[in-house]
Amino acid sequence: MKLDPKRAVLAILAALWLALATVLPAAAQAQTGTPAQTQAPAGGPQSDVASYQIQVTLDPTTKQLHGSERITYRNPSPDTLQEIWVHLYLNAFRSADTQWMREAGGEHRGFSASAPGWIKVEQFSLADSGTPLPLPGGGDTEETNVRVPLPTPLGPGKTLALDVRWTAQLPRVFARTGYAGDFFMAGQWYPKLAVYDRGHWDTEPWHANAEFFADFGNYDLAVTVPANYVTGASGVRAGETDNGNGTKTVRYRAERVTDVAWTAWPDYRVFTREVPIGSSQVQVEVLLPPDEAGNASRHLDAAQAALENYSAWYGAYPWPKLTVVVPPEDAGGAGGMEYPSLVTTGTNAPIPPGLPVLAQGVHMLEIVTVHEIAHEWFPMQVQSNEGAEAWLDEGFADYLTTRLLGRLYGFDSSVMDLAGLRQGYAEMMRGEAKALDVSREPLATPAWQFPSFNAYVATVYGKGSLTLLSLERLFGDERFTAALRHYADTWRWRHPTSADLQAALSESLGENLDWFFGAFVFGRDVVAYRVASLDAAKAVVERVGEVPYPVDVRLTFADGTSRTQVWDGADQRLTLDGGGRPINAVAIDPDERIALEMDRLDNARVLQPDATPAFALAGRWLAFVQLLLQLFGQVG
Numbered sequence: 001m002k003l004d005p006k007r008a009v010l011a012i013l014a015a016l017w018l019a020l021a022t023v024l025p026a027a028a029q030a031q032t033g034t035p036a037q038t039q040a041p042a043g044g045p046q047s048d049v050a051s052y053q054i055q056v057t058l059d060p061t062t063k064q065l066h067g068s069e070r071i072t073y074r075n076p077s078p079d080t081l082q083e084i085w086v087h088l089y090l091n092a093f094r095s096a097d098t099q100w101m102r103e104a105g106g107e108h109r110g111f112s113a114s115a116p117g118w119i120k121v122e123q124f125s126l127a128d129s130g131t132p133l134p135l136p137g138g139g140d141t142e143e144t145n146v147r148v149p150l151p152t153p154l155g156p157g158k159t160l161a162l163d164v165r166w167t168a169q170l171p172r173v174f175a176r177t178g179y180a181g182d183f184f185m186a187g188q189w190y191p192k193l194a195v196y197d198r199g200h201w202d203t204e205p206w207h208a209n210a211e212f213f214a215d216f217g218n219y220d221l222a223v224t225v226p227a228n229y230v231t232g233a234s235g236v237r238a239g240e241t242d243n244g245n246g247t248k249t250v251r252y253r254a255e256r257v258t259d260v261a262w263t264a265w266p267d268y269r270v271f272t273r274e275v276p277i278g279s280s281q282v283q284v285e286v287l288l289p290p291d292e293a294g295n296a297s298r299h300l301d302a303a304q305a306a307l308e309n310y311s312a313w314y315g316a317y318p319w320p321k322l323t324v325v326v327p328p329e330d331a332g333g334a335g336g337m338e339y340p341s342l343v344t345t346g347t348n349a350p351i352p353p354g355l356p357v358l359a360q361g362v363h364m365l366e367i368v369t370v371h372e373i374a375h376e377w378f379p380m381q382v383q384s385n386e387g388a389e390a391w392l393d394e395g396f397a398d399y400l401t402t403r404l405l406g407r408l409y410g411f412d413s414s415v416m417d418l419a420g421l422r423q424g425y426a427e428m429m430r431g432e433a434k435a436l437d438v439s440r441e442p443l444a445t446p447a448w449q450f451p452s453f454n455a456y457v458a459t460v461y462g463k464g465s466l467t468l469l470s471l472e473r474l475f476g477d478e479r480f481t482a483a484l485r486h487y488a489d490t491w492r493w494r495h496p497t498s499a500d501l502q503a504a505l506s507e508s509l510g511e512n513l514d515w516f517f518g519a520f521v522f523g524r525d526v527v528a529y530r531v532a533s534l535d536a537a538k539a540v541v542e543r544v545g546e547v548p549y550p551v552d553v554r555l556t557f558a559d560g561t562s563r564t565q566v567w568d569g570a571d572q573r574l575t576l577d578g579g580g581r582p583i584n585a586v587a588i589d590p591d592e593r594i595a596l597e598m599d600r601l602d603n604a605r606v607l608q609p610d611a612t613p614a615f616a617l618a619g620r621w622l623a624f625v626q627l628l629l630q631l632f633g634q635v636g
């Protein structure tokens, strides 16, 4: 059958877009109000606030987890706590009627009401006295975040130990967690403390568009599974015991982490590589389905590139191991998620099998891998509230992805480079943000307040990453990378907000960023310029958006020479004359330094269209927008 190349490319782009939209975001919770405006807490890193010793046994027949845990919580605040809050995330999937499922639109691809998920707490008591603490519904509730009053208030710096016993039903793989046959991915799977920060508990239930928020601590995990299962988990392997009854218990230990996740499947193929980071070695362990084993080096290479580059830019990867999990094909919903020192990714799946040329030219596998590993810095070390300010999580991950892919494959061909058809990641982000018209959505918007899932994705991933890319191009790569490193160093093992990011960047750059953050992060103003008129004697350029943003304006003359000047954008208009030389073209921001200007079609004009650089640029962008419009038309 003859394949129309244009349709094939569109189909691939559509598949890529669908995969990104479904693979990258997931589900969760957060806090109300405007946390970005509140005072940052005093004190330094808080890497040992909430620690867990967990024993869990997998029943592969019922798909249930039987667990017990000792939670040790140290009150990190200057306040006396009268209560604690506890997440019971799996209750989001108890029925098609939970708050989470209603927010998700009543139906979520892959959700089966006949294979729901839930968690029931059978014991919740003070460890020292054995005193039971009351949970709503006696521990059997539809809630995903429950309030538990304390019999004795917990003073500042004081420690509380809790003994918890519970049963969890994993759903058929759904929203990052669950089972598919004898494959298991346990995410959001155990009773877990909420965060008390800046004077209040995070009382938000888990929302469909939101991810997570947790304190740092140390984890001891003992997973009991059938003896023939291959396991992987956050942290490092700390021993294995054959129980002599057809099961084994595998122990893991993780330090300074906000969570642990684990997976078990008899069919995994395991590949490892030692990656030198600074003066230590990080072990990368990749767990692959058998039919993906031939791509092992590609998965390892992507992980290594991410570890090396992010470490160089934002501080050395702080854990001894990174586990990369690729779920089997019928469990794709478990892919594309981040946990401390463990990520789940995917294959080059959108590419039809048997087309190795396409597979080489399209970087789907690498995109997802380096995106998820970026989260090992933001938010796994710099733990912002992923629900309340999702852009500090996903915008950062996609900005890091843009940077790294650009270095690996070229900025304009980082998504694909196929027979002269090239697609850059940042350009794809901008196309998405433009098509969904999210330029006026404030970045610091809680995930559950976006009008739609698509608006959430386009804003926090798309506008978020383009905003950081714009700052990079405004201040230069070196200065901005140093500033982000300063943010990471200041807030590692703590809970920053957008306001804390602004303060850290301002401090490092020595610049007041109120105008920038006020417009794009906290406000609804946009940056937009256009060419108002052009003739051989003069060009008039115009600021259409509210934000006066420093911008390059380039005149190209009839003799082929050009002149570029910086306009501060303060006035509404700027008139440029050629100083006696006839003008042929004018281009605003010809080098696309303002990455978050969504509409660039009116940024350039030419009198004699003989492919001056400025016009070639605008023409390419136009072609791309047309491609995307068709793409979105196909996706629906």
Ligand SMILES: [Zn+2]
Pocket: 024, 025, 371, 372, 375, 393, 394, 397
């Ligand atoms: Zn992400």
